[in-house]
Amino acid sequence: xxxxxxxxxxxxxxxxxxxxxxxxxxxxxxxxxxxxxxxxxxxxxxxxxxxxxxxxxxxxxxxxxxxxxxxxxxxxxxxxxxxxxxxxxxxxxxxxxxxxxxxxxxxxxxxxxxxxxxxxxxxxxxxxxxxxxxxxxxxxxxxxxxxxxxxxxxxxxxxxxxxxxxxxxxxxxxxxxxxxxxxxxxxxxxxxxxxxxxxxxxxxxxxxxxxxxxxxxxxxxxxxxxxxxxxxxxxxxxxxxxxxxxxxxxxxxxxxxxxxxxxxxxxxxxxxxxxxxxxxxxxxxxxxxxxxxxxxxxxxxxxxxxxxxxxxxxxxxxxxxxxxxxxxxxxxxxxxxxxxxxxxxxxxxxxxxxxxxxxxxxxxxxxxxxxxxxxxxxxxxxxxxxxxxxxxxxxxxxxxxxxxxxxxxxxxxxxxxxxxxxxxxxxx
Numbered sequence: 001x002x003x004x005x006x007x008x009x010x011x012x013x014x015x016x017x018x019x020x021x022x023x024x025x026x027x028x029x030x031x032x033x034x035x036x037x038x039x040x041x042x043x044x045x046x047x048x049x050x051x052x053x054x055x056x057x058x059x060x061x062x063x064x065x066x067x068x069x070x071x072x073x074x075x076x077x078x079x080x081x082x083x084x085x086x087x088x089x090x091x092x093x094x095x096x097x098x099x100x101x102x103x104x105x106x107x108x109x110x111x112x113x114x115x116x117x118x119x120x121x122x123x124x125x126x127x128x129x130x131x132x133x134x135x136x137x138x139x140x141x142x143x144x145x146x147x148x149x150x151x152x153x154x155x156x157x158x159x160x161x162x163x164x165x166x167x168x169x170x171x172x173x174x175x176x177x178x179x180x181x182x183x184x185x186x187x188x189x190x191x192x193x194x195x196x197x198x199x200x201x202x203x204x205x206x207x208x209x210x211x212x213x214x215x216x217x218x219x220x221x222x223x224x225x226x227x228x229x230x231x232x233x234x235x236x237x238x239x240x241x242x243x244x245x246x247x248x249x250x251x252x253x254x255x256x257x258x259x260x261x262x263x264x265x266x267x268x269x270x271x272x273x274x275x276x277x278x279x280x281x282x283x284x285x286x287x288x289x290x291x292x293x294x295x296x297x298x299x300x301x302x303x304x305x306x307x308x309x310x311x312x313x314x315x316x317x318x319x320x321x322x323x324x325x326x327x328x329x330x331x332x333x334x335x336x337x338x339x340x341x342x343x344x345x346x347x348x349x350x351x352x353x354x355x356x357x358x359x360x361x362x363x364x365x366x367x368x369x370x371x372x373x374x375x376x377x378x379x380x381x382x383x384x385x386x387x388x389x390x391x392x393x394x395x396x397x398x399x400x401x402x403x404x405x406x407x408x409x410x411x412x413x414x415x416x417x418x419x420x421x422x423x424x425x426x427x428x
Contacts, residue, residue, distance in 0.1 A: 015060050025154055032161065198426045201271035201285070201390075205419030211262040211408050218248065218297040219258045221307045221406050222346060222364055243350035243358045250301035250353040258297035262408035266290045273319070273423065281319035281331075288312055289339065291407050301353035307346045309366070309407060313339035317374060327382050333392070334375045341366040344405065368401035370409070380423065392419040 269287030276282060288310070295305040317335030324330065344364035351357055376394025383389055396417055398409040409415075 011060075015057055025158070029157075029161075197275050199273040199275070199388075199423045200426065201273060201421050201423040203267070203269050203271055203285070203287070203419050203421035205267045205392075205417055205421075206264045207408075207415045207417050208264075210264045211411055213260045213262075213411060215258045215260070217258065218251065218256060218303065219295075220297075220303070221260070221293055221295050221305050222362070223404055243352070243360075244303070246352040246356075247298055247301045247303055247350055251298050254299055256297070256299045258295065260406065261294045262411060263292040263294070265292075265408065267417075267419070269313075269315075271315075271421070271423075279321045281321075283315070283317045283319060283333070283335075285315055286312065287315060287337070287339075291409070293407065298351075299353075302351050304349040304351075305346055307344070307364075307405075309341055309364075309405070310343040311339040311370060312342050313337045313370075315374065319378075329380050330378070331380070332375075332377050333394075335373075337372050337374060339370040339372070341368075341370070364405060366401070366403050366405055368403045370398065370401050372396050372398045376419070382425075386425050388423045388425065390421055390423060392421075393417075394419070 267287055267289045269285055271283055271285035273281055273283045289312075291309040291311065293305075293307045295303070295307070297303045315335060315337040317333045319331050319333045322330045322332060344366050346362040346364060348360050348362060349357060350360075374394060374396050376392040378390055378392035380388045380390035394417055396415050398413045398415070400410060400413070
């Protein structure tokens with residue numbers, strides 16, 4: 001009976017200052033899950049802790065008082081006096097978390113110990129208990145292994161949480177990038193369809209060279225027929241009635257030639273460009289081109305001609321942007337043009353070699369359409385908010401219009417050209 005009372009007193013004294021430890025990282029996980037900190041006053045924390053301690057101590061005391069009298073006191077002899085008098089945390093008193101069912105049902109433990117542990121665990125916590133066994137070294141190893149397992153579990157949980165957080169962050173960034181890309185595409189489409197869809201341009205251009213050609217005999221710019229001054233007397237007598245006949249008659253028996261000089265064509269015009277999307281554009285407009293040529297045929301008796309042809313054309317071109325940024329763009333274009341000669345005038349001077357001159361103006365009729373193919377590479381700089389300066393070096397091929405009028409396009413159908421211009425962005 002004395003041993004029983006001492007054992008109860010020892011248990012009571014050891015459980016008076018007992019407190020249930022909290023799992024590591026509990027508050028951190030709670031804060032992360034709740035998303036914000038909840039501030040609890042310090043006095044309230046101490047009050048709750050004191051209430052929990054009082055409740056735990058009372059429950060243990062009542063439970064032990066009801067359990068111990070019903071047990072055989074002789075079974076307590078297996079517990080040594082040294083173990084009972086040892087303070088909590090000593091080498092023979094082992095503290096370990098999460099006692100498994102196998103340990104609780106171990107046949108080597110006395111029935112009395114198992115009952116006490118059942119009541120103690122039911123009152124205090126299902127995860128923590130204090131047990132005194134005869135082999136504290138083995139339990140210390142178990143305690144270290146348990147702590148290592150808990151540490152590994154905690155690290156694993158933290159790693160899983162970090163991975164989940166990183167995945168959520170990546171999804172948010174991905175959705176943000178997609179949203180920004182969608183907004184950027186929407187802005188670009190809106191910019192193309194609205195403010196920058198139409199552009200009006202002013203263009204000026206010409207070829208890089210003029211042309212000079214020399215032919216034997218006497219010919220005209222408006223005829224491909226070559227007249228030779230060694231014609232028969234009947235032909236000269238018949239031609240003597242005209243100014244051309246007198247020139248041919250006075251050059252009879254002489255070696256003469258015809259020099260033809262085609263000047264550089266000059267083109268000016270306006271263009272209208274429609275940006276179908278961010279990469280493709282369609283351009284048309286109205287161009288004016290001047291083709292000018294000069295002729296000198298004969299010796300002392302000669303013919304001089306100055307020819308001016310005025311063409312109006314409508315180009316059709318497709319543009320494809322190669323590279324661009326906010327101020328600069330590089331593009332390529334291809335298409336064709338149809339031109340109609342709206343005016344053709346020749347100013348002719350006949351000199352018969354005897355101080356006789358005859359001057360005349362001749363109007364030519366060229367009903368044929370001049371067709372051509374165009375290709376170029378362009379670069380544009382938007383140097384102010386609404387105006388861009390561009391340059392387009394390119395090539396052109398002019399088909400023979402089957403007319404009798406000589407031009408540089410008949411002599412050199414394949415030409416290099418250069419165009420300079422300004423483009424005005426509407427509503428930008």
